[in-house]
Amino acid sequence: MVIMSCTHNLQLNGDDVHNYGRGIALEPFVHQVSGRATMMCLNETTVCKPLNYREHFFYKSLPQDIKQFAPRYKGVVNVNIEETPDGYVALTAYPYEPDSLIDDCKSDYDVSTDSSEEEQEDLQSNESTEEISEQSGNCDTRIKVRRTGSMCVDDQHHSVHTNNTTVNPWIFKVYKEGLQRQLQSKPRVVKQFILLENVTSKFRKPCVLDLKMGTRIHGDHDAEAKKMHHEIKSAQSTTQQLGVRLAGMQVYQPKSDTFFCLDKYYGRKLDRHGLRSTLRRFFQDNYRTRHDLLRPVLLRLRSIRDSLKRLRTYRFYSSSLLIMYDGASTSGYDVELNTLDEIPPDGGDTADNQSDNPATEDPKDRVRIDIRMIDFAKSTHQEMDSKYVHDGPDHGYIFGLTNLIKLLKEISKGDSPSSE
Known part of the structure; x- marks a missing residue:
């Protein structure tokens, strides 16, 4: 089971190191309609997904003609994925610190088996993580996701995969398979996630x-x-x-x-x-x-x-x-x-x-x-x-x-x- 809830009034930046230990708890992105990457919300205007080196490089090298039609790239964060004592799995974002990785930082979604040295060196440069210093948004819901794929939103259980629903059924599949890939048999992993503009944030429905x-x-x-x-x-x-x-x-x-x-x-x-x-x-x-x-x-x-x-x-x-x-x-x-x-x-x-x-x-x-x-x-x-x-x-x-x-x-x- 996974529990993810928003943390209010939390600010993370280089001058506020004492807050690093708390991090920002991530929320599932409930409007994901396709794809196999586990999309998460850092706040109302920012989503994150497991980092792929080729995609990361592509976002950073988009020409202006196409950049206006793509989500705004916002940086990289470390995401701690950990099974808690009460049986849940917590996903928490921290400022990107290459030396803090305890895992192989390669994403499960890499297209090629090897990343070039230039790409890795580029990633380890002073990456912009502007959104990590913002508040995590005004989220008042608690969302729990079981490894079986069922989801609890504000104590309302959603597990029936029907065409008409308040929560898109696709995210049940994404979180079930995605969290299994990320954690496997380990109690805790740290993965890199790319930060992107939440392009659905301006819409109510x-x-x-x-x-x-x-x-x-x-x-x-x-x-x-x-x-x-x-x-x-x-x-x-x-x-x-x-x-x-x-x-x-x-x-x-x-x-x-x-x-x-x-x-x-x-x-x-x-x-x-x-x-x-x-x-x-x-x-x-x-x-x-x-x-x-x-x-x-x-x-x-x-x-x-x-x-x-x-x-x-x-x-x-x-x-x-x-x-x-x-x-x-x-x-x-x-x-x-x-x-x-x-x-x-x-x-x-x-x-x-x-x-x-x-x-x-x-x-x-x-x-x-x-x-x-x-x-x-x-x-x-x-x-x-x-x-x-x-x-x-x-x-x-x-x-x-x-x-x-x-x-x-x-x-x-x-x-x-x-x-x-």
Whole structure:
């Protein structure tokens, strides 16, 4: 069983060493809809996940064009994972101190078996851990997670894996498997976690769609057997056909005050029609389709695609795209359907048309929706690995974005398939 609760009014910084012994107790990130890394909350605006050297380097070397579409990188912390005398497991974050590690600091999620000396030396430099000096947030809940995967939130037990639930069922699987990997048979381990912006923090009821992007999901350093496994998986799903696949989602249902949830296993079974129907379901609540959100989503997707077209040597293998909005917001419900005509034509649906669309995003839309690129453990570019240097932009990812834009435009027009 795991217990995690917020610690109030705790400040950690270099001038306040006496507080280091207390640390900051971590909370589970309850809006995780996909992935196998154990995501934790340091505070309301910061999450952390087990450090992967390649992902860490990638975050620190993101070009400005893409940095605006990724969660803000905030540094590294040491996380003490320890079984307590009362049978719980406590996760506590401390400022990053390389000499304090009692474990091999390599993450379980490393893509390659070896990290370069440059990467390790870079990590051991004066890493920014700005968020560790902040208060741990205004969390009033106590969350207990059993090794079996059941969870107790404020003494309310959640263990039934249903589609409609107050807690996304995926996190039961993540914490059950993740904590077993981390602790194994040891009573205590110290792991490095990377600190990232909590991109759901501005939403009261985050509706989250996780899409696996690109036509290739294996990394350059994956073993041949793993590459073959991923290629088969891609061929049997929309990854190869469309360059986009559902990895997970949750949609808030106001009538029942629950989330409708789907996972990656559901996503692997979908064909083009099924994916379009699922995307349409994401933009629905109990009452109607949120047409007011489609225009800002389409504009932001095009902005991301335009940025990717300008990048050379970058590959985002097995990365995801998060599309988010606030399910608690009812603004825009009375949008007139003729406003959908304001969605400008897409200038990049064909390979021959490379012109950028002049339409720009309304700053107000960034409050209503958000789209971020995440999960860079298998991403690469020429400065990361001289052995594998790819030419030109990531056409597989761009192909996926183009098809995603097509699907969303079909939904905006009432699910009338466009000519293909």
